[in-house]
Amino acid sequence: MSPARVPARTLARVFWRCLFLQAAWNRRGMQNLGFAYAIEPALAVLYPEPARRREALERHLQFFNCHPFMAAAIVGGAIHHEERVAAGEEPASAPIRYKATLQGPLAALGDGFFWTALRPFCGALGAAGALVIGVPAVVAAIVLYDVIHFSLRLGLFRAAYRGGDAVIPVIARLGLPLAAERLRAAGVALCGVAAAIVVLRGAGAAGAAAGIVAALAAGAGYAALARGARLLPTAYVAALAGIAAAVAGHLHWSS
Amino acid sequence: MISLVRVDNRLLHGQVLETWLPRLGVKEVVVADDEAASSGLARAAMTLCVPPELPVRIEPLRAIDFGALAASGWPVLVLVRDVAQLAEARAAGLTPAQAPRLNVGNVHFGPGRRCVTPSVFLSEDEIRTLRELTAAGFEVEARSVPTEAPAGIEEIERRYAAAR
Numbered sequence: 001m002s003p004a005r006v007p008a009r010t011l012a013r014v015f016w017r018c019l020f021l022q023a024a025w026n027r028r029g030m031q032n033l034g035f036a037y038a039i040e041p042a043l044a045v046l047y048p049e050p051a052r053r054r055e056a057l058e059r060h061l062q063f064f065n066c067h068p069f070m071a072a073a074i075v076g077g078a079i080h081h082e083e084r085v086a087a088g089e090e091p092a093s094a095p096i097r098y099k100a101t102l103q104g105p106l107a108a109l110g111d112g113f114f115w116t117a118l119r120p121f122c123g124a125l126g127a128a129g130a131l132v133i134g135v136p137a138v139v140a141a142i143v144l145y146d147v148i149h150f151s152l153r154l155g156l157f158r159a160a161y162r163g164g165d166a167v168i169p170v171i172a173r174l175g176l177p178l179a180a181e182r183l184r185a186a187g188v189a190l191c192g193v194a195a196a197i198v199v200l201r202g203a204g205a206a207g208a209a210a211g212i213v214a215a216l217a218a219g220a221g222y223a224a225l226a227r228g229a230r231l232l233p234t235a236y237v238a239a240l241a242g243i244a245a246a247v248a249g250h251l252h253w254s255s
Numbered sequence: 256m257i258s259l260v261r262v263d264n265r266l267l268h269g270q271v272l273e274t275w276l277p278r279l280g281v282k283e284v285v286v287a288d289d290e291a292a293s294s295g296l297a298r299a300a301m302t303l304c305v306p307p308e309l310p311v312r313i314e315p316l317r318a319i320d321f322g323a324l325a326a327s328g329w330p331v332l333v334l335v336r337d338v339a340q341l342a343e344a345r346a347a348g349l350t351p352a353q354a355p356r357l358n359v360g361n362v363h364f365g366p367g368r369r370c371v372t373p374s375v376f377l378s379e380d381e382i383r384t385l386r387e388l389t390a391a392g393f394e395v396e397a398r399s400v401p402t403e404a405p406a407g408i409e410e411i412e413r414r415y416a417a418a419r
Contacts, residue, residue, distance in 0.1 A: 027373055027374075063364070105301050108269045108273075109304045111268075165296050168299045177305075
C-alpha cells in the first residue's frame with residue numbers, strides 16, 4: 001500500500017531539484033526533463049511498484065515550459081494531484097491537465113514580473129547605488145533580488161502542494177501585474193537618477209563635453225527603451241552605452 | 256479588426272503578452288479554445304495573467320463571431336491551440352478579409368512532426384492545411400516573436416522537406 005502523502009523531506013528534495021529545472025532544456029520538450037527530474041523523488045514515494053512509477057515518470061516527460069520561478073507552483077500542484085492519483089481519487093490525466101493549463105498563464109506572469117520588472121529594477125538599484133556607495137550596493141541589489149524570488153518560489157511551491165488548483169487565488173492576491181508596473185516605474189526613476197549622477201560627475205571631472213556625451217547616452221538609452229518592446233532591445237541599449245562610454249573615455253583622456 | 260490569428264500550443268503566455276501585444280497595439284485578446292473555455296482553472300489563470308485594462312475572452316471556437324471581431328474598432332489578437340483549428344476557424348466563416356495574417360508561433364514536437372523553426376514542429380497534414388489557407392488568400396507565417404524573421408509557406412515547406 002503506497003502512502004497517501006509525500007513526506008516533508010521528499011518535498012524539500014523536490015524543491016531543491018526545481019532549481020535545476022532548465023539544466024536539460026531542449027527544443028523538443030523544453031523543460032520536460034527538468035520537470036521529470038524534479039518530481040521524481042515524490043513519484044518514487046507515491047508509486048513503490050516499478051511499473052506504476054515508470055508510467056508516472058513517463059507522463060511527466062511530456063512537453064513542459066514555464067517561467068523557471070513560477071514553475072515551482074506547478075511542480076507543487078502536480079504532486080498535490082499525484083497524491084490523489086496514487087490514492088485512486090483522480091484519473092492519471094489530472095496532474096497533466098494541471099501542468100498544461102497553468103504553464104502558459106504562469107509563464108506570462110513570471111515574464112512580466114521577474115524578467116521585465118523585478119530584475120531591471122534591482123539592476124537599476126544596483127547601478128544607481130554603485131555610483132553613490134560603490135560595490136556593496138551591487139551585492140545588496142543581488143541579495144534583494146534573490147531573497148524576493150526565492151521566497152516567492154518556496155511560498156508558491158508550498159501553497160500549490162497544499163491547495164492544488166487553489167494556488168490561483170493565492171497568486172491573484174500577490175497582485176504581480178500591478179507590482180510589476182510599479183517596479184518598472186521605480187526602475188525607470190532610478191535609471192534617471194543614475195543618469196543625472198553620471199552627467200553631473202562627467203561634467204565636473206572632464207568638462208561640459210563629457211557631460212553632454214553622458215546626457216546623450218542617457219537620452220539614447222531612454223529612446224531605445226521607449227521605442228521597443230520590453231524584452232529584446234536591452235542588447236542595443238547595452239551596445240549604445242558601451243559606445244558612449246568609449247567616446248566619453250576618449251574625451252576624458254584627451255581633455 | 257483582427258490584427259493576428261496565432262497558433263500557440265500554450266495559448267496565452269509571456270511571448271504573447273510581452274512581445275506581440277505591445278507590437279500590434281492589441282486592445283482585446285480572444286482565446287478560441289474548447290478545452291480552455293470549459294476549464295475553470297484555465298479561465299481563472301488566463302484572466303489573472305493579463306493587465307487589468309486588457310479584456311480577455313475565452314470561448315469555444317464555434318462560439319466566436321469572426322465577422323464581429325473584424326468589425327470592432329480596435330486591434331484584436333485571436334489565439335488557437337493547433338493548426339487544425341485554423342482550418343476549423345475558416346470553416347466557421349473566417350475570411351482573409353477579416354484576418355489577413357495567420358501566425359504559427361509555437362507547435363510542440365510530436366509524432367510525425369518535423370522541425371520548421373526552433374519553436375514550430377509540423378506534420379505533413381498541418382503543412383497541407385497551411386498551404387490550403389495560403390491558397391484561400393491568407394498570409395501564413397511561422398515565428399514565435401515579432402523580432403524573429405518570419406518563415407512564409409514556401410520556406411516552411413522547404414524546411415520540412417530538409418528536416419529529418
